[in-house]
Amino acid sequence: MxxxxxxxxxxxxxxxxxxxxxxxxxxxxxxxxxxxxxxxxxxxxxxxxxxxxxxxxxxxxxxxxxxxxxxxxxxxxxxxxxxxxxxxxxxxxxxxxxxxxxxxxxxxxxxxxxxxxxxxxxxxxxxxxxxxxxxxxxxxxxxxxxxxxxxxxxxxxxxxxxxxxxxxxxxxxxxxxxxxxxxxxDLREKGVLERAFIDAAKELGYPENPDFNGPEQEGAGWYQxxxxxxxxxxxxxxxxxxxxxxxxxxxxxxxxxxxxxxxxxxxxxxxxxxxxxxxxxxxxxxxxxxxxxxxxxxxxxxxxxxxxxxxxxxxxxxxxxxxxxxxxxQDHLQARLMYRANQRVTVNERMGLLGMAQMGAQFAMTRRGPLSFAAATSGLFARVLPQSATPDVQFHFIPWSADSVKEGLHKFPGFTVSVCQLRPESRxxxxxxxxxxxxKPRIHARYLTSETDKQCMVEGVKLAKRLAETRALGRFITDRYSPPEDAPEDDDAWLDFVRRTSGTIYxxxxxxxxxxxxxxxxxxxxxxxxxxxxxxxxxxxxxxxxxxxxxxxxxxxxxxxxxxxxxxx
Incomplete structure (x- = not known):
């Protein structure tokens, strides 16, 4: 119980x-x-x-x-x-x-x-x-x-x-x-990879924020x-x-x-x-x-x-x-960049029968481990548009990767950096x-019908890429899984990536x-x-x-x- x-x-x-x-x-x-x-x-x-x-x-x-x-x-x-x-x-x-x-x-x-x-x-x-x-x-x-x-x-x-x-x-x-x-x-489990994401944001000049519901939202930190x-x-x-x-x-x-x-x-x-x-x-x-x-x-x-x-x-x-x-x-649209990790520091590699049994036992005895995880562990609120006075994007760092929840986690060590626009203009x-x-009723979300929304999502995924290229986070990365490393990276290509892969963040x-x-x-x-x-x-x-x-x-x-x-x- x-x-x-x-x-x-x-x-x-x-x-x-x-x-x-x-x-x-x-x-x-x-x-x-x-x-x-x-x-x-x-x-x-x-x-x-x-x-x-x-x-x-x-x-x-x-x-x-x-x-x-x-x-x-x-x-x-x-x-x-x-x-x-x-x-x-x-x-x-x-x-x-x-x-x-x-x-x-x-x-x-x-x-x-x-x-x-x-x-x-x-x-x-x-x-x-x-x-x-x-x-x-x-x-x-x-x-x-x-x-x-x-x-x-x-x-x-x-x-x-x-x-x-x-x-x-x-x-x-x-x-x-x-x-x-x-x-x-507070989270009971704070892993080295999630800490690296916070350090990556600090490396790019963002402050560490101990409380996203405190006096200021901007910065990187742990979710409650x-x-x-x-x-x-x-x-x-x-x-x-x-x-x-x-x-x-x-x-x-x-x-x-x-x-x-x-x-x-x-x-x-x-x-x-x-x-x-x-x-x-x-x-x-x-x-x-x-x-x-x-x-x-x-x-x-x-x-x-x-x-x-x-x-x-x-x-x-x-x-x-x-x-x-x-x-x-209105809804928050999210785009997800996924990476292969070069160390066994993600949840993906623990999804075998033995690993799942160990996770279950760990949670039953200590209420810790991957079963205690929320949808994200650490995060970042940042401004990517010059006209924004307060954060306009939110990042969720997720120490696992999957093409979809239904399909299950990837078979390789991997993690996800998710970014969503906070104040969409599209209606x-x-x-x-x-x-x-x-x-069921008909739902017309009409995502990305605003030019500002397109620009914000493009700048958001570009910031996600820069975070992955920092020394703090980059040392854990083998290569980028989605979009592939060899994909074009101009603004039109990033917008096309968002169009083809993004979804609701609920x-x-x-x-x-x-x-x-x-x-x-x-x-x-x-x-x-x-x-x-x-x-x-x-x-x-x-x-x-x-x-x-x-x-x-x-x-x-x-x-x-x-x-x-x-x-x-």
Missing amino acids: PACEARRPHRVKRRGGADSLDRDGRQADHPWRIVGRRRVEETDVVVVGSGSAGSALAGRLSEDPRIRVTVLEAGSRDRNPWLHVPIGYAKTMYHPTISWNYATEAEEELAGRSVPWPRGRVLGGSSAINGLIYIRGQPEDYDHWRQLGCTGWGFDDCLPYFRKAERQERGADALHGADGPLSVT VTVRNGFRCSAATAYLKPALKRPNLRVITDAHVERILIEDGRATGVVYRVGNQTRTLKASREVVLSSGAIGSPQIMMLSGLGPAAHLAEMGIEVHRDIPGVGQNL GEIRLASTDPLA HPTSTCRMGEDDAAVVDTQLRVKGVGNLRVADASIMPTVVSGNTNAGCIMIGERCAVFMTRAA
Whole structure:
């Protein structure tokens, strides 16, 4: 049993195949009745999705005993053991049931390729399958939100909620909290190759940064991770599971929400599916969508809330014309340079049967070794464009190499230097492919449609090449695997490399954008404009994607939404 789950909740098997959970295996007091052939349940607040924001929101709301909270999660319980081992994301990210396994439409600027977009479909959402890296983004990101009209969302406004969420291993200070539910810890394993990457950045003039969430983001250093006692600390582990002892919180898994009920211009509940059974869950207070940058706009559009022309095209009755739903999609694109190592200092060479047995034993006894690794160990935030006042690229140094997660690690010692642009200008959209709630929507990421984005990615991979050529890192390299050593290296060739090989780094945002302008979907209290009793709380409300990994920002959003709602109760 993972140490961060001191007491694993029991489950109560309900008719239709769903799990209804409380901490001691009891059904929480949420009455239901039968209307015709449909079960109708009642609660105060419905939270759709148990991901980073949804878990934080539900856990905090349930602290008020006056509010009955029901969480609907389309995925299953987090029983798979790989969900709790840090390196397990390699096993779960493309799992047939644990991941949604989305994919973009053919991307014109990426040589017509469709890019896989895994998202978590399990208790904890994407926080259960992500790379565990804890990055808030730059203070300037949130100050920019405020400048865009999101009053109350500057960094100074958000910082108390970051601190409230955080259980920082290093202790509390002006920027960090130590008493929150989300464990943030240092890496247990710091290898010589990962240290060499930091030294390579210093050799090029970048400072060593002991805390990417400190006063400055720029520089090279070690990532911190959401791990507790050696095991993954997902948002569900941090917030939901400890709260299941409360009689006013219920979590229903395997519950796929089909649509929001809209009556007289306000949300009154949701219709959801469990197996072949359809149920209605009425909400006396509010419905909150926390289904992510893909799921939340999809559910809104299926409910008649979105761009009227698109809804009419799909044959959906329009309850409210909200043009911004599904628009403004942003994501971080990553390009990866891979190298063959001349020493046995990577994970690749440990992947034989004996090596895997040794890694398993090491983790079981010490919580160390490769199984304790996050998606990256050390990293660098840097500026590559002359007009950038703050870092515009992020590097993830990865002490292994693979053509894809599905294909497994290379048979030779190898490592990866990944670079992503932090503030893309390109914008995409989410559109319905069908009125079937189980059908995946159409994702148009529209990567590299901005000249600035192309320039930034090219300069980013050129910096990655320079890092590999330093004395600190170069002494470990035999040759470059991708792109090959003999590949052309002018700017056009690097751009072609990015087009042919790049992919998501799993940070989609902004499809239900917050703001006060007419194109915004939610206001600064996260209330959907023009629809009563409906809010959105997840990455989709970000006006712009933050400069780094998005999990911490989503948890902060959940924390803030809970405060908005309890003040309104």
